[in-house]
Amino acid sequence: MTRAALLVLADGRFPAGGYAHSGGMEAAVTSRDVYDAATLEAFCRGRLHTAGLTAAGLAAAAAAGHDPLALDEAADARTPMPALRQVARRLGRQMLRAARATWPSPGLDLLARVRPQGAHQPVVLGAAARSAGLTPLDAAQCAAYESVGGPATAAVRLLGLDPLEATALLARLTGELDEVARTAAAAAGRVPAEGVGALPAASAPLLDVIAERHAARTVRLFAS
């Protein structure tokens, strides 16, 4: 159990398939809704406080050891778009493979057995964090960071944006990221008393719409 485990888990090079997903960025770039650093920042902030917060809550609750099946069901209810459910489960399978190799535990083995088609990625991320000896807040932080790190990297590749500018943007968001993680972890702490309904369910209509639009395209760089 070390703090550095958080760095390993949150590293973009952690081999869990994230590099092939843009978190809606490719669709937003294609529709010209994101085209420069300012629109990228607005996209990332919007995603952080919606999909990011929701993912962070699920990850924190899984890291706290709550029933992963109930959390997986809660994740389904928070993911009304079939394309996003499919992506979440595929990334969940990939994350589970990586996590079982890096931090093997009976909890992860059980999750693989009961959800052979994959659990939602944030639930697996939380279970992986738990296996690595990390806290619910760590897991929330990791999920929140992923929710903006992926789209920002994708924007650099898609728009040829200055990577220094994109990284500076992520640095500017770190305060909000901490706040989102704290909110998520606090909500996860209320699950034993209030059930999974206590977890954030923040949603963003445009992210939902563009996810289905992207899934319907045959010419694309990123899987989502």
Next chain:
Amino acid sequence: MHLDHPATPLSLPHRHTHSADALRPDGSRRALRVGLGGPVGSGKTATVAALCRTLRDRLSIAVVTNDIYTREDAEFLRREAVLPPERIAAVETGACPHTAIRDDISANLEAVEQLEEALHPLDLILVESGGDNLTATFSRGLVDTQVFVIDVASGDDIPRKGGPGITTADLLVINKTDLAPHVGADLGTMAADAEKQRGPLPVAFTSLATTDGIAPVADWLGECLASWRAGAAA
């Protein structure tokens, strides 16, 4: 059209179950996984198509493609009907084709395992990389053996330039030999440079425009498969 050296026997290191374990969960031996990499336009997809046509009557084959921007390679293979559509899977690589076959192989492993599950028993799975540069190689966690495809039209100095693909691939294929006279490529120089770079590792010269032009690669694959199965029997 020569195969310089016999196929190198496949080493079978201990594999962790999270990637390329040689045995399926039920204890049976899984399909041989072969990676095909190489620069854009060197003829990877044509090589895969030719291999499928030559081997599909004898072997149960599936293909995973790693397209860069479209699902074109998978579409091409389906359109050409080299295999039934359910035997072809496409993986998206988010503008990083080398990542998908080397640094984070999870999506390709998924695709390979799903094909293996759906089409059991399979003899051979061909994993075609997205067109990349000379440094792209497959992770040993994803494939058992790998082929690097270059072509004479891109310049006969490519073998001399080396790079991990050229120096370490289990088989180097130098494709489009029929074009050599037209582009002024010297096959002799290419063979000599390749040997300098690769030592005893084999090189195959192919021209897919000729009948059975894929034979050197198909034969090499046949030997790999025999050695893979011998490992299973051992």
Next chain:
Amino acid sequence: MNATAPLTTTTPPGHGARADASAADPADAGPTACEHVPEACGNSAGSAQPPGVHASARIRAGHNGRTTTVPLLHSDGPFHLRRLRPRGDRARVSVIGAMSAPLGGDRLTLDVTAENHARLEVGTAAATIALRGPTTAPATYDVRLTVGEHASLNWLPQPLISTRGSTLHQTCAVDLAPSARLLLREEQQLGRTAEPPGLLSTRLTVRCDGRPLLDQHTLYGEPANAWDGPAVLGPHRAAGQLLVVHPRLDPGLPPLLIEDDPTAGHAVLAPLADVPALLITAIAPTSARLRRLLDTGLAHVLAATA
């Protein structure tokens, strides 16, 4: 109706202006409110409670073996409930705004139950307009819908409009029995014409047999984060959802995008996970265009269930 029109209050006789309704003596609120004294009425002297109306209205429909009856119709505060002529075997109730609400500090609850086998439709006569009111305190508006076995509920209110300076937390919690049917439409409009909205938080929670089916929380208007950015609403100022839960729906239906004219908004019709339920998610520049998208989506749903 024109959703951008101000709330038309068909004030019943004896119903005073808002100032009366929130006066210290609840008896002054008029005969309708007096039928059921509100559980709590703000503004009482010495109370730490912020001023505001606390009202809880209830509708209960049952089935007597032959037809649907509505034995309980409990009007309260701004909710004046009126029976409408049934449509076929479906009882209908309209919620009529009896005063301007919700305003800052209001605590409003509307409870609707369709008991086993009952068929009920509830709508509102006019748009619900969230206004700032005398304080900047948030208002809450909680809708609870309960649908029993083989019962069917249509919840089709007019849009909820968030106006400048208002803060409203709206929730809609739906509890469905396994064989229950539901048609639910919720629309939010952010600001009246050319007006910046207040802060509008909405949470829609649908449970079937106790298990979560749909859970969505939206937060629009300042100071919500990037709510008008390219991940959330972009340039659109109307958002809505239409949910259909019906055993004849095919959960394997492929998602359908409705966005022939991107400037007129976007909608997606898609099945929820593992249940016979379809959700239409729509955003548009105006309520009128939003309604058109939801209607188009609904036509597809009806075609799929025919």
